[in-house]
Amino acid sequence: MKKIHFLYLAFSLILSSCLRLDSNLYNLSDKISEYKRDGFTGTQDFRLDASYDIPDSLVLPLTLKSHSVKENRDYSIRAFFIGHRARIATDTVIVYCHGNKWHMDFYWQRAKLLAHVGGKNRYGVLYMDYRGYGLSEGTPSEEGLYEDVDACLNWLKQEGLNNERLIMYGFSMGTSAATELSSKPRSLTPHKLILEAPFASAAVMAADGAGLDMPSSFFTNLKIDNAEEIKQVKQPLLWMHGVNDLFLGIKTHGEVVFKNHTGSYKEAHRIDGADHGEVPATWGFRNYTETLSTFITKP
């Protein structure tokens, strides 16, 4: 009987200390003490030439409070607004939700590229480091991701942005926040949605990795599920994905998300030869920015 009790106790201890891989989702491996933007010399997907430079006067560093409902506390998160602050009340703003890697410096080139959609500094661009990323406080979480992006939307709203002039852009992991906040709006309702290399869901990642059908609950509690969330998105959608994406395959991830969108308008751009993160460079910066511009201005 004692042996049974011991086995029961051992089994319970093991189960009560269950590991989850949720926190391992987030790639925070490159630590920084300051944002260097163009001075950042670490690995980047691409670097733009000097013609894409943005004067410092048009880069506004922001420190915003993001409230965690679950923890009932605020986190200080960092963001950059690129463009003319005074135009927020009258013109379009692109909110860029970056991918899983590192911090805003890694994505600075992308943000600059977006600041050239429709012409140099034609539209304002706001992007942020989610909690735990870059110099933002805290540790990442799925709900934290949404709260942090919404904190930025709230700031834009205070600056005078309205729903009709908000374009939501998500890349890779950032597509979860972009899709979630388009389907279940909080401070603002995005007018249009742009998804670059979205993942379908944790379940698809598991199934792709296993080769067999495997529930995602076997390894994570995350509920990130773009393939289902997108069904609730009625806003126009622009989807782009590298045909050679070896990380989030276009067939099992991107195509599923695109197919499940049931809104009034959607367009797809499958970029030959592009791996994950290579869409703008492989497509060509001019093609990329012109396509986005056309989508944004489309009535």
Place this chain on the structure above:
Amino acid sequence: MNTTNPLKVLILGLILLQACAPTRVVKPLQKGEQQVSVHLGGPLLKFGGAPIPMPLSSVAYARGINDKITAFGSLHTTALLFGVIQTDIGICRELYSHPAGFGISVNPVLNIAVDTWEGNKKLWPELSLNAYQSLYQKKLLLYAGSSTWFELASKRAHGETQPNRALFHAQLGLQYQRKKFSYTLEGKYLGMGLPTQPNVVDYIGLQNKGALGIYLGLTRRF
């Protein structure tokens, strides 16, 4: 793009849990004979540029029902740490044996996994076929064979068609047998012919197909 990031190992413990064990029993035990085994190893993947085997572990128990049939069951301990109760239960049935030490065996197995978080369950039937040869006065047992996993679900997440209804593995192993203990080294080619790109995991396979795995085993007979 350098896509090495923790996402690629989020599946470290579980995404290939179905392949986290070597062949449990190759040659049937004698009637009434028992053994307990500890297994460690898994498919090789690139992590930080270096090849590492997934450190998946399991414990198994086997008992000879008669001289030709051995029943076995296991508990996957790494999976358990992640809140997934997984076992493989099956038998090893001798199909042919020769006095010179050569034999052929078949293992029908049921792989069952249940997570303690949402109660999701999976059942994967498996069928293994092995040929073995005893060497050096039965001190060594060399074996080779194949195993096939069957996916019963025709659909996967989001109603998409399940592309693979069967996964084929090949194994080659060597057991060093002492009086009470034996030590096993097994190599596997997992998911033969199955493209491993695109994928969130950098498996080390052959021409981007399948994954090579290495497994170690320690067995105590009594």
